[in-house]
Amino acid sequence: MTDFKGGFFGLFLRESPHETALIIVLSLLAALFQASALVLVTDGAEGARTGVEHPHHLYYALASILAFSLCKQVALRRAVAMAESTASDIAMRIALRLRDAELQDIERIGADRIHARLTRDTATLSSAAWIAVLSLQIIALLAACLLYVLSVSPIGFCAMAGIVTLSIWAYRPGHRRQEAVAAAASAAEERFFGITRHILEGFNELKVAPAKARELYHRFFLPASEEALERRRELGRHSAWGMVLLDLCIYAILGTVALGLTQMDVITGVVLLLSVTYYLWEHIIGLFSYIPYLMRSRAALRRLDELEQELAELPAAGAGAEAEFEAFELREVRFHYPRRGDSHFSVGPIDLTVRRGETLFVVGANGSGKSTLLKLLTGLYRADEGELLLNGAPVEAADLRPLYSAVFTDYHLFDRLYGVERIDHGLAEGLLQDLQLSGKTRLEGDRFSTTRLSTGQRKRLALIAACLEQRPVLIFDEWTADQDPGFRRYFYHQLLPQLKAEGRTVIAVTHDDRYFHRADRVIHMELGRITDLPQGGVCA
Structure with missing residues (x-):
């Protein structure tokens, strides 16, 4: 820690x-x-x-x-x-x-x-x-x-020590306030950087929508910038007060030694004492100038400690182990999202069995619980109730994770095939050719030559990476949503049958009702539960 x-x-x-x-x-x-x-x-x-x-x-x-x-x-x-x-x-x-x-x-x-x-x-x-x-x-x-x-000069020492002690006593309340202001300045800067990140990441959307850009700039960016600026100014004012107090302390020592004790003829080595005091002045000023930096650093250290403690208190997730499977099952599984105001969404009870080599489509309207179901299947979300079974035996969610390769809607495209011991470069070249990426990127060893591609191309490359992992279960969360009709046909008519022939299980969230017949089974989600498919097989 x-x-x-x-x-x-x-x-x-x-x-x-x-x-x-x-x-x-x-x-x-x-x-x-x-x-x-x-x-x-x-x-x-x-x-x-x-x-x-x-x-x-x-x-x-x-x-x-x-x-x-x-x-x-x-x-x-x-x-x-x-x-x-x-x-x-x-x-x-x-x-x-x-x-x-x-x-x-x-x-x-x-x-x-x-x-x-x-x-x-x-x-x-x-x-x-x-x-x-x-x-x-x-x-x-x-x-x-x-x-x-x-x-x-013991008397000179007592005079200097007394003045320094009095100055420290006078500075302490301001120092405590300075620490609070430093923490507030750091929090304000964090909010400012967060809004700046939105501007950079949402540049295209803001550029084509001037009204949105103006509101973000005037209602959020400017106030956040002004708050951060004001906090920094306030911190500067407190630092300036500390410097003024330091000057007063130094002049008090000089005046006491040069004018007070000398006139009373109770001190020796006046020139020496004045020289030492003046020499120390520069170093004391330097020490005071370091205080704001030390405060920021101490605040950073406190935040790191809080994050590390928060993470240390979390239950460790299991790593899972490779396992053969004939079927895995969700039995009476329920999951509840944290309540936000009057909104409270839950999923379940879910009873679902997925068998080896099966092609399963999950359909339903937006917000019906499809993606949450996938996260429960993969163990990304811990079920509040119910149990998971592998080949009929109860297991932890982590025990199922080695079975899966997935392309989620909010996927991240890695430039390298991490954790893949044996890469089938022939398969990679074939998939790149089929998905029209062979002229855009290539697999060099375990790394793609580039991932700077269009949105649809990146998602096709993510699919290729998932297939190359050679896991027994593939999960696709609305993969076809960003694809042209030709690539949709390839996915349903060529890739899925090929994966099935290899004995691999596919679970795909989809809205493509015209291709429902390509699945062995279609389950319909509505309000967090598995229900009968609507008449006609069409999902909103």
């Missing part, structure tokens, strides 16, 4: 304890050498003013600067490498959990949310490593310099 508690170094300690410990040691050494260089230079300057020479201070200072540069460089390089590795490990863990998750869980979590976590948040996490290391070095430098001030 990611577990963002403890911040970046807490995460890194859990992921790579030895490497993190080395980075922390190097960062502390870098701060120590940097403070040593400052002390040696100021001591040398004070000695030159008072006539007390320190002949070796210059060489020690140069050696400290070189050691500081080396430690800082090595710490930053190793931190960036470790952060990239950690981000990759987190992404890999999430990907593996996604592989084992169920479709219902992915739909509930949201594909957009998962994509944002795996891309933007992991990138934010990996890019924040050097900021975290620099922040640690600055804090260590501040601590070392304050200890040095304490050794020179």
